[in-house]
Amino acid sequence: MSKGHMIIMGGFIELHDNMFEQADDLTEYWWPSLKRSAGSHRIATVLREEGYDVEVLDFWPAWSRLQLIQFFQTHVREDTLAIGLSVMFPFGNIARKGVGAKKKILEMLQTIKFLKELYPHVKFVGGSQNLVSLTDWDLDYYVTGYAELAISELLKYFKREFNTLKITERKLDHKKINVIDSLHDYPAYPMPTAHIKYEERDYIKPTEVLSLELSRGCKFACKFCAFSLLGVRGDYSRCKDSLREELLDNYNKWGVTNYNCTDETINDKPEKLAKYAEVIRSLPFQPHMGGFMRADLLVAKPSTWQDLYDMGLRSHYYGLESFNHEAAKYVGKGMNPDKLKSGLLEVQKWFKDKEAGRGDYNVHTSIILGLPGETKESFLEGADWLKNNFGGHSYGISVLYMGDSTMANFLSHPSEFEVTWREGDVFRQLSLEDLKELDKADPIKDPEIRTEIFERNQVKWEHDTMNIWDAYKTFDEMMADPNSLKNHVSGPGPFSYHRFLTTGKYTMQDIYDNTYGENGFEQITDSDINSHREFLNDYINKKLGKE
Ligand code: B12
Numbered sequence: 001m002s003k004g005h006m007i008i009m010g011g012f013i014e015l016h017d018n019m020f021e022q023a024d025d026l027t028e029y030w031w032p033s034l035k036r037s038a039g040s041h042r043i044a045t046v047l048r049e050e051g052y053d054v055e056v057l058d059f060w061p062a063w064s065r066l067q068l069i070q071f072f073q074t075h076v077r078e079d080t081l082a083i084g085l086s087v088m089f090p091f092g093n094i095a096r097k098g099v100g101a102k103k104k105i106l107e108m109l110q111t112i113k114f115l116k117e118l119y120p121h122v123k124f125v126g127g128s129q130n131l132v133s134l135t136d137w138d139l140d141y142y143v144t145g146y147a148e149l150a151i152s153e154l155l156k157y158f159k160r161e162f163n164t165l166k167i168t169e170r171k172l173d174h175k176k177i178n179v180i181d182s183l184h185d186y187p188a189y190p191m192p193t194a195h196i197k198y199e200e201r202d203y204i205k206p207t208e209v210l211s212l213e214l215s216r217g218c219k220f221a222c223k224f225c226a227f228s229l230l231g232v233r234g235d236y237s238r239c240k241d242s243l244r245e246e247l248l249d250n251y252n253k254w255g256v257t258n259y260n261c262t263d264e265t266i267n268d269k270p271e272k273l274a275k276y277a278e279v280i281r282s283l284p285f286q287p288h289m290g291g292f293m294r295a296d297l298l299v300a301k302p303s304t305w306q307d308l309y310d311m312g313l314r315s316h317y318y319g320l321e322s323f324n325h326e327a328a329k330y331v332g333k334g335m336n337p338d339k340l341k342s343g344l345l346e347v348q349k350w351f352k353d354k355e356a357g358r359g360d361y362n363v364h365t366s367i368i369l370g371l372p373g374e375t376k377e378s379f380l381e382g383a384d385w386l387k388n389n390f391g392g393h394s395y396g397i398s399v400l401y402m403g404d405s406t407m408a409n410f411l412s413h414p415s416e417f418e419v420t421w422r423e424g425d426v427f428r429q430l431s432l433e434d435l436k437e438l439d440k441a442d443p444i445k446d447p448e449i450r451t452e453i454f455e456r457n458q459v460k461w462e463h464d465t466m467n468i469w470d471a472y473k474t475f476d477e478m479m480a481d482p483n484s485l486k487n488h489v490s491g492p493g494p495f496s497y498h499r500f501l502t503t504g505k506y507t508m509q510d511i512y513d514n515t516y517g518e519n520g521f522e523q524i525t526d527s528d529i530n531s532h533r534e535f536l537n538d539y540i541n542k543k544l545g546k547e
Pocket residue numbers: 008012013014015035038039040042043083084085086087088089090092094125126127128129130131132133143145146147148151188211213226227228260261262263264494495496498
């Protein structure tokens with residue numbers, strides 16, 4: 001007999017790669033994601049190991065309210081202690097997009113309210129890295145940060161068993177909410193056994209791209225970064241056996257070989273990579289993985305390349321941020337730009353070298369528009385370098401974002417910029433009126449960009465070399481210029497390729513070998529989104545016992 005029962009709902013909504021693209025034919029930019037909810041499955045795995053019976057309901061934005069009610073009516077039991085909600089992202093950009101997305105968000109918020117009324121004896125518990133993602137939801141408990149230890153105390157508390165639960169009351173608008181702050185009160189790191197164990201009732205398919213945690217936290221602390229665990233010291237990596245078992249299990253039981261690594265920085269330590277490569281070389285299959293990597297470390301340490309390749313880490317997401325030395329150095333990524341550029345070309349050549357038995361390489365680079373020290377000219381020069389030298393890949397450009405005080409107040413770990421900009425002498429603040437004045441003479445054209453600059457909860461920053469309006473204006477011009485980097489995305493990056501692989505339309509080899517275009521693969525189309533929905537309906541029917 002189990003110690004108690006819980007159902008965790010997970011899932012999120014996808015936006016198209018090019019969020020600002022006018023995509024009238026694509027169901028208004030959003031659709032339910034095909035990605036499993038790693039947080040739900042991780043919590044479920046831990047609780048099962050403690051003796052609870054926990055079921056995950058994945059892809060929940062794809063479920064209709066009627067389907068959800070059918071599921072809960074047949075699954076909620078007398079010993080159901082809690083219904084969990086795993087929330088990865090705040091609604092943010094999605095809520096600002098089109099009527100369809102807004103309607104969907106409202107429907108989801110109302111569904112949770114409705115379920116709460118239907119099951120008043122069951123506690124509703126939300127979990128996310130940051131409180132900001134949870135505050136829209138009407139829940140009984142709000143758990144923030146890595147929550148393996150906190151959830152265990154919370155369930156004991158529900159069962160009136162001895163526990164050490166610390167609940168912090170926080171004020172949200174006109175009500176008080178119960179917050180359990182795992183990051184500070186129940187630190188769940190390091191976590192050498194951060195494995196996920198899927199079950200038959202998860203109906204995993206071999207074409208899926210599952211999430212994998214190789215380590216937790218990042219040893220750096222770049223000034224703009226708001227990841228929860230920064231500046232970690234010591235060994236935060238997974239233990240060999242736990243990794244081997246997870247990869248083997250997923251291969252033997254479900255035939256899965258493709259993964260997204262959730263690590264903040266996979267290549268922070270060469271010895272960690274050597275350890276994982278040894279495990280993976282001993283497997284009876286070759287996994288393929290993608291994730292965040294620091295390009296400067298890759299360039300500085302060619303000795304790590306073979307280990308990465310052998311691990312199957314051939315899809316890289318590089319947060320390059322800037323090729324302006326002053327700007328990059330200021331935020332904590334100070335490699336000389338010329339060295340970085342020539343090193344990146346070497347990395348590219350090495351990974352793509354078919355004659356040497358390699359050749360698999362997929363890259364997404366991301367840069368920030370507006371770091372202190374950056375000028376419009378230096379930014380465009382850097383973007384052009386990427387376009388001309390890293391063709392055939394995908395790119396992301398983000399205007400420097402600093403959450404305003406409302407936003408930063410609900411982050412577990414606001415960025416250094418968010419915490420210190422007011423006191424320091426680098427940033428100044430513009431008012432909304434200043435922005436409108438700047439916009440008058442030569443307005444920003446793209447309506448999506450206009451919404452973002454004028455409506456997003458962010459500091460309207462200015463520094464000696466740029467201000468937020470200049471940055472958005474430059475972005476607007478890049479949008480309109482067919483020759484700019486913005487319009488040269490050639491394929492899906494590591495965190496988007498699940499959209500192409502999960503329904504079996506393309507293979508991992510296609511991702512390495514092809515780019516968008518006539519002889520490559522198509523960008524997401526309405527028919528792809530329909531096949532995503534078929535995949536999701538198949539899962540829902542199985543969960544409802546209809547197949
Ligand atoms: C992978 C990833 C992505 C991928 C997601 C898709 C994919 N293919 O997986 C991509 C690249 C698309 C992405 C995009 C973005 N991301 Co992102 N991403 C991540 C990342 C690196 C891993 C998430 C993950 O799976 N972690 C592993 C699991 C095990 O951890 P977890 O989900 O946090 O679960 C733990 C806790 O949250 C909690 N928990 C989770 N569920 C539940 C449920 C219950 C009931 C309980 C009690 C607890 C609980 O316990 C779990 C175990 O400890 C995280 C950072 C990180 N290292 O976690 C950021 C992170 C989730 N992303 C973040 C952000 C801000 C974004 C963007 C908005 C960035 C941007 N400016 O565009 C976009 C948003 C996209 C969108 N749809 O709106 C933030 C979210 C902030 C927040 N929640 O407020 C994070 C936390 C990073 C950060 N700290 O800044 N992201």
